[in-house]
Amino acid sequence: MRRKLSACLVAAVAVSIFAYGASKALAQMRSAAHRAYGQINLKRLMSADQHPDQWLTSGRDFGRSYYSPLNQINQSNVSRLGFAWEYKTHTVRGLEATPIVVDGVMYSSGPVGQVYALDARTGKGIWTFDPSNNMRVNQHSCCDEDNRGIDVWEGKVYVASFDGHLYSLDARTGHVIWKVDTIANHARGYTSTGAPEVAHHVVIIGNAGAEFDARGYVSAYYLDTGKLAWRFYTVPGPPGKPYENPELKKAAKTWDPKSDWKMGGGGTVWDAIQYDPELNLVYFGTGNGTFYNRQQRSPDGGDNLYISSIVALNPDTGRMAWYYQEVPGDQWDFDVVQPLILTDLKIDGSVHKVIMQAPKPGFFMIIDRKTGKVLSANPYVPVTWAKYVDLKTGRPVEAPDARSFKYSTNGKKYIEPSPMGGHNWDPMSWDPQTGLVYIPAIENGQTTLFSGKTYLRAWDPIRGKAVWNVPLMDWWDHAGVMSTAGGLVFQGTGDGYFNAYDAKTGQKLKSIFTGTTIVAAPMTYEIDGVQYVAVMAAWGGGGWNFAHPNSAAYQRGNEGRILAFKLNGGSTPVPPLLPPLPPFPKPPAQTGTAQTIKEGQQLFSDHCASCHLNMDRSLAPDLRRLPPAAHTEFQQIVRGGILQAAGMPPWNDVLTVKQVDAIHDYIISLDWQAYNSQQPQKKK
Numbered sequence: 001m002r003r004k005l006s007a008c009l010v011a012a013v014a015v016s017i018f019a020y021g022a023s024k025a026l027a028q029m030r031s032a033a034h035r036a037y038g039q040i041n042l043k044r045l046m047s048a049d050q051h052p053d054q055w056l057t058s059g060r061d062f063g064r065s066y067y068s069p070l071n072q073i074n075q076s077n078v079s080r081l082g083f084a085w086e087y088k089t090h091t092v093r094g095l096e097a098t099p100i101v102v103d104g105v106m107y108s109s110g111p112v113g114q115v116y117a118l119d120a121r122t123g124k125g126i127w128t129f130d131p132s133n134n135m136r137v138n139q140h141s142c143c144d145e146d147n148r149g150i151d152v153w154e155g156k157v158y159v160a161s162f163d164g165h166l167y168s169l170d171a172r173t174g175h176v177i178w179k180v181d182t183i184a185n186h187a188r189g190y191t192s193t194g195a196p197e198v199a200h201h202v203v204i205i206g207n208a209g210a211e212f213d214a215r216g217y218v219s220a221y222y223l224d225t226g227k228l229a230w231r232f233y234t235v236p237g238p239p240g241k242p243y244e245n246p247e248l249k250k251a252a253k254t255w256d257p258k259s260d261w262k263m264g265g266g267g268t269v270w271d272a273i274q275y276d277p278e279l280n281l282v283y284f285g286t287g288n289g290t291f292y293n294r295q296q297r298s299p300d301g302g303d304n305l306y307i308s309s310i311v312a313l314n315p316d317t318g319r320m321a322w323y324y325q326e327v328p329g330d331q332w333d334f335d336v337v338q339p340l341i342l343t344d345l346k347i348d349g350s351v352h353k354v355i356m357q358a359p360k361p362g363f364f365m366i367i368d369r370k371t372g373k374v375l376s377a378n379p380y381v382p383v384t385w386a387k388y389v390d391l392k393t394g395r396p397v398e399a400p401d402a403r404s405f406k407y408s409t410n411g412k413k414y415i416e417p418s419p420m421g422g423h424n425w426d427p428m429s430w431d432p433q434t435g436l437v438y439i440p441a442i443e444n445g446q447t448t449l450f451s452g453k454t455y456l457r458a459w460d461p462i463r464g465k466a467v468w469n470v471p472l473m474d475w476w477d478h479a480g481v482m483s484t485a486g487g488l489v490f491q492g493t494g495d496g497y498f499n500a501y502d503a504k505t506g507q508k509l510k511s512i513f514t515g516t517t518i519v520a521a522p523m524t525y526e527i528d529g530v531q532y533v534a535v536m537a538a539w540g541g542g543g544w545n546f547a548h549p550n551s552a553a554y555q556r557g558n559e560g561r562i563l564a565f566k567l568n569g570g571s572t573p574v575p576p577l578l579p580p581l582p583p584f585p586k587p588p589a590q591t592g593t594a595q596t597i598k599e600g601q602q603l604f605s606d607h608c609a610s611c612h613l614n615m616d617r618s619l620a621p622d623l624r625r626l627p628p629a630a631h632t633e634f635q636q637i638v639r640g641g642i643l644q645a646a647g648m649p650p651w652n653d654v655l656t657v658k659q660v661d662a663i664h665d666y667i668i669s670l671d672w673q674a675y676n677s678q679q680p681q682k683k684k
């Protein structure tokens with residue numbers, strides 16, 4: 001008995017000594033082992049304002065305000081903001097996502113749906129996920145390989161890959177729990193670039209492709225199994241077949257039965273699907289119609305529901321609660337897929353549950369999200385396609401001749417906004433303290449597409465007017481925005497700065513040179529009493545292949561990274577300047593004829609030119625600088641897909657050997673022109 005007791009005592013003492021000596025290490029082990037990964041649930045999401053140290057959705061809260069109540073970094077000390085850490089993504093294409101931070105872990109996504117899980121305090125990688133193995137690179141992508149984010153929910157990370165697969169990943173390890181192909185028809189030009197959205201029991205994803213021949217839809221999958229719960233097509237299919245969803249019966253009446261159905265109709269949902277737990281509704285905007293020109297698309301006209309519309313669905317049934325078409329019978333590539341901000345707003349004395357949106361067509365929309373009724377629609381950029389939106393009917397009153405592109409203003413003939421819109425995918429921010437929405441706004445028109453002006457615009461949604469404007473660089477410079485209770489608005493720039501502005505006045509209070517073009521929106525979080533501001537950095541999106549000479553991408557390349565800043569941080573590492581361009585190499589002898597070169601030029605313009613601009617430092621390879629080996633292997637590269645991993649899809653299903661030879665002849669002629677232009681003129 002005694003001995004037994006002693007043994008127990010010895011054991012107990014040994015354990016306690018061990019525990020005492022190793023308590024710190026044990027605590028660390030325990031915290032790592034028991035660290036919660038991705039534990040976001042409805043309760044946490046609905047109390048996000050009480051826990052501003054977390055950033056739980058792409059826009060922080062369920063309403064996607066892109067506003068944080070954190071104020072450690074504020075107007076009085078933002079001058080001391082400096083570098084905290086960086087994480088290199090080892091990618092060279094666009095980074096558009098906003099990271100999510102929960103319980104000290106940052107999750108974000110890369111160009112084709114890579115996922116990075118990092119220690120949010122240090123930027124050290126925990127795991128990465130890369131869907132690009134065996135991923136077919138799509139020949140149809142209007143606007144770069146891009147991904148606008150993830151959703152994190154109850155221990156899982158949801159992401160869509162560029163080729164339209166939806167993944168459920170274990171938030172702790174990155175392992176695939178399930179994977180599902182969301183593309184209804186791979187023969188059409190579908191890609192997925194938006195973030196999935198968890199809504200009640202399902203996760204919802206859409207896709208892009210209305211620039212090609214896609215028919216828009218969203219799909220909902222059960223969280224646990226990945227099984228399809230429902231699919232909602234936004235536009236009808238050819239007449240004579242059953243409607244996939246009952247809402248298409250009404251929609252079909254707004255299309256000419258002789259529409260060009262093989263083009264799919266458009267109406268794609270390529271971003272900004274948003275769940276409203278307060279009303280148990282899912283909202284999304286739909287894209288343009290295909291073709292853009294309604295006469296080509298639906299010769300007898302019509303509104304062409306549900307293109308260019310905001311749609312509200314019940315996530316449990318997939319049935320429509322309401323819709324509001326912002327652009328009946330769209331003609332101008334006016335997607336209304338731009339981010340939605342859900343909030344409560346006092347208008348004329350009563351509080352409404354609203355959606356705020358600055359969509360492409362240029363009217364700042366405030367919509368009652370219970371009913372879909374338009375409460376306010378003021379132009380936040382110059383708008384000439386419509387005079388105003390009739391709030392009684394909800395219909396825009398089109399300008400005379402707006403559809404024939406003959407509309408004249410100040411003696412100039414053009415329609416505003418441009419196909420880029422008054423605002424595009426870049427997140428805007430709603431600051432309830434100032435009552436202002438900060439919009440990366442674009443002012444240009446259909447015929448002045450690449451010469452417009454851009455602004456960081458502080459917009460008073462109630463009064464319907466701009467309060468301040470900060471001019472940005474050019475049409476391509478319009479990065480996402482975040483505001484904070486520190487009285488600050490944060491935004492990156494095309495020439496590689498990360499700026500903080502006074503939220504009330506727009507005065508620039510801090511500017512950090514990063515040397516990387518920024519298009520994504522910043523976010524902020526707090527760990528162990530330290531507030532961090534982070535942003536993904538790399539140029540991309542619409543116009544991705546063009547790098548403006550003033551851009552950081554042109555001067556310093558486009559290596560992607562995630563940057564984090566904090567007070568009293570260090571100096572930000574800046575990528576070195578790129579070396580001067582080498583001379584054009586000597587191309588092989590031209591064996592083509594004038595005829596094949598001409599054929600090749602046409603084929604090049606139809607299939608290749610949207611990526612290969614052949615300008616200095618354009619991001620898709622400059623074919624004037626093809627190395628000799630690429631000439632030798634031209635067929636294998638173009639038809640054989642040997643550079644697929646580098647982003648060059650195989651074209652054997654589109655182009656014949658003879659056609660590729662013709663394209664090669666044309667490129668050789670281009671190369672000779674470039675080569676000869678740099679040779680010193682021979683003296684006679």
Ligand code: CA
Pocket residue numbers: 210211287288333335
């Ligand atoms: Ca479009």
